[in-house]
Structures are given as C-alpha cells and as structure tokens.
Amino acid sequence: MVEILFFIAAIGAIAGAVGVVVLENPFYSVLSLVAHLLSLALLFLLLEAQFVAAVQVVVYAGAVMVLYVFVVSYVGGQNLPIRAVNSPSLRIAAPLFAFCLFVELMIATLGTGLSAISSEGPKLAANYGEPEQIGELLLTKFLLPFEVASFLLLIAAVGAVMLARRRRGLDEPEVPAPLGLLRPAGTGTMAESAGGGFFRKSTASASDDSTSTGRDLG
Amino acid sequence: MSINWYLAVSATVFCIGAAGVMLKRNPLVILLCLELMLNGANLSLIAFSRMWGNGDGQIFAIIVMVVAACEVTVGLGVIVALHRRRLPIDADELRELQG
Known part of the structure; x- marks a missing residue:
C-alpha cells in the first residue's frame, strides 16, 4: 500500500x-x-x-x-518559447549540466553505501511530526530561527509593497477627462471655480474688456 | 519504503528545476523553477528527518518555506514593477537593473 x-x-x-x-x-x-x-x-x-x-x-x-x-x-x-533562447549552445548545455548534477547527486546520496540511509528509519515517537512537536521545537530549540524568519517575512512584505506600489511619474501621462472637454466653458462647475481650464482665460479677457470700457467712461 | 527512493525523487526534482532556471527566459517561470529546487531540497530534509527520527529537519523545511515565500513576494513585486515601467518581461533583455 x-x-x-x-x-x-x-x-x-x-x-x-x-x-x-x-x-x-x-x-x-x-x-x-x-x-x-x-x-x-x-x-x-x-x-x-x-x-x-x-x-x-x-x-x-x-x-x-x-x-x-x-x-x-x-x-x-x-x-x-524555449527555442527563443539567444545562444543555441545554452540549449544544449543547460540539460547537460542538469544531467551531470543529477548523476552527481545520485552518486553522493546513493552510491556512497551509507548503511544507515538504506534503512526505513528508527521507531518514531508517538507525537512525531505533529503540531505539538513542531511547536515545542520552534519555541524552545529553534526560537532564534523562528524570530528571524518572522522578521524576514515582515521585511519581505514591506519590500513587496514598496516595489509594487504605484509611483508618481512612472505611470502613463494623465489624460484629460472626456467630460471636461465636452462641457462648454462657463457653466459654473467646481473645477472652473477652482480656476482651471477655459474659464480662467475667458474671465481674464472679459475683465480686461470691462476695465477698458470703464476707463473710457470715466 | 527505503529513504533512498525519496532521495532519488528529491534529486530528480532539483535537477529539473535547475534545468528550468537555465533554460527559461520568462522571470515568472524562473521563479517557478526556483520553487521546484527549494521543494526538492525540502523533500530531502523531511526524508532525513524521518531517517533520524527527530523533528529538526521538519523545522528546517518550514524555515525554507518561509524563505521561499519571501523570495516569491519580492520577486513578484519586481516583476509587477517591471510591467508598470513597460520593460520587457524577459531575463535576457533585463541585463541592467539600475534605477
């Protein structure tokens, strides 16, 4: 089984x-x-x-x-596709290197004749591999690696957020909203009162006209 | 089952992962192949832990998983940042990674 x-x-x-x-x-x-x-x-x-x-x-x-x-x-x-690899020599060398590594690992693990390796292992404790044993080991014998791993996770999370967040200046240039272009100037929206776009130009010219006519009258 | 068999599977998975890291050009797939290598090592660690009958190897495997998760988050963040800057997602084109 x-x-x-x-x-x-x-x-x-x-x-x-x-x-x-x-x-x-x-x-x-x-x-x-x-x-x-x-x-x-x-x-x-x-x-x-x-x-x-x-x-x-x-x-x-x-x-x-x-x-x-x-x-x-x-x-x-x-x-x-794999065929797009630039140098054709790499296409041959990479599997060859991997095969050499495989042979080497096999010799290292199986070929050395370690008698202990070819066994089924000792009799295990009752709680072997259970959360109880893992938790006890993590909090007693391996406390320092546990804490270091938690810090590493925190650093990686912060780093990933910093890397993947949207930065100013890297994105596409701002496209004006289509509604703002369609709307005629001087319709009294919030954007115009804040001083943007067509309205500022038209009011400036209008005020110029009014002052000039006023001076003429005076 | 003898521990030998597990070690053979572990070595095979590790070598397939190494070949993939060398062959592939897409950084996403290179990260996947790195995962393969880490998992091959994990299988060895668990097999040796079973061989010795204590849980130290399992703790080591869990720490390896934590490190792999960190590597994945940072690597995928780099890939997303590359995509945002309209750079090619290709390990051969990305020889210069400054600024």
Whole structure:
C-alpha cells in the first residue's frame, strides 16, 4: 500500500516538475506546479510529517500559488518559447549540466553505501511530526530561527509593497477627462471655480474688456 | 519504503528545476523553477528527518518555506514593477537593473 502510494506521488511530483519546465504558457506552468506541490504533500505524509504536509497544502499550494496566478494574469503571461533562447549552445548545455548534477547527486546520496540511509528509519515517537512537536521545537530549540524568519517575512512584505506600489511619474501621462472637454466653458462647475481650464482665460479677457470700457467712461 | 527512493525523487526534482532556471527566459517561470529546487531540497530534509527520527529537519523545511515565500513576494513585486515601467518581461533583455 505504502509502495503504491509512493509511486503515485513520486510520478505526480516528477511529472508536475517536468510540466513546469516544458509547458509554454506560464499559467499552465503554475497549475502544473500546484499539482507537483500536492504530490509532494502526499510524499510528506508518507514520511509521517503531517504538519509540514498541511503547511505545504495550505501555504504553498493555497496562498503562494494564488499570488502567482494573480501576477501571471496581471502581467499577461507572455509565452516565450524555449527555442527563443539567444545562444543555441545554452540549449544544449543547460540539460547537460542538469544531467551531470543529477548523476552527481545520485552518486553522493546513493552510491556512497551509507548503511544507515538504506534503512526505513528508527521507531518514531508517538507525537512525531505533529503540531505539538513542531511547536515545542520552534519555541524552545529553534526560537532564534523562528524570530528571524518572522522578521524576514515582515521585511519581505514591506519590500513587496514598496516595489509594487504605484509611483508618481512612472505611470502613463494623465489624460484629460472626456467630460471636461465636452462641457462648454462657463457653466459654473467646481473645477472652473477652482480656476482651471477655459474659464480662467475667458474671465481674464472679459475683465480686461470691462476695465477698458470703464476707463473710457470715466 | 527505503529513504533512498525519496532521495532519488528529491534529486530528480532539483535537477529539473535547475534545468528550468537555465533554460527559461520568462522571470515568472524562473521563479517557478526556483520553487521546484527549494521543494526538492525540502523533500530531502523531511526524508532525513524521518531517517533520524527527530523533528529538526521538519523545522528546517518550514524555515525554507518561509524563505521561499519571501523570495516569491519580492520577486513578484519586481516583476509587477517591471510591467508598470513597460520593460520587457524577459531575463535576457533585463541585463541592467539600475534605477
């Protein structure tokens, strides 16, 4: 049973990862990554890390991926095909390098003959991987990383707001409202009384006329 | 299941992510591939945590998730800012990131 679940989850995780790289449309890449993350959560459950699996589903596949979907639809996913890579040598070198890395990792993890690695692991404590154990570790042994991570999250949130906010001078030049152009001058709106547009010019010329005629009369 | 299998899956996912980072030009997809690499590392951490039978690796994985979330927010903010300035969303065109 465990074996069947493992192979289903592992094939799902690897297929999702391949889909992220292979699919052309960024939106489909994001959806593929969601499938990958859900399969990975199943693998975490098989490793009896229940809390991390829940965090993976809720935070990663839920929150972070929604953020991705929003940005992809905002930017309007420009599907640049892989073939548009400038140098053709990179197209050959990148998979080659990745394959070399894969072989190296396999040698490092599996080929060294670590006897402990090829076991199923020790007998676990009753509360292994549960929120109780995670919370206790976070607040006792790993208190400093916990606090540093909270500060890091705060800094990242402030930085994201600063980066993505609308700045003056960067946006498109202000287009005059169509209603203001259609309206005839001198109709007594708030904008005119504040001294804008056509009304100021027409009143200035009118006052010039009135003073000149008054001087003539006097 | 032996821990070996989990490590093999983890290495595969990590390498696919590395290949994607090198191949892709769209910064959004590059960020996605970075997520893949981080998740491959996370799977190793959880597998080693299971191997040793204590929860330290799981704490490490959670901290990695926090760092990944920070990286995503800042990276997506940069992409939104690029889009606002009408710059091309293309990692090859964006060789100079000053001002």
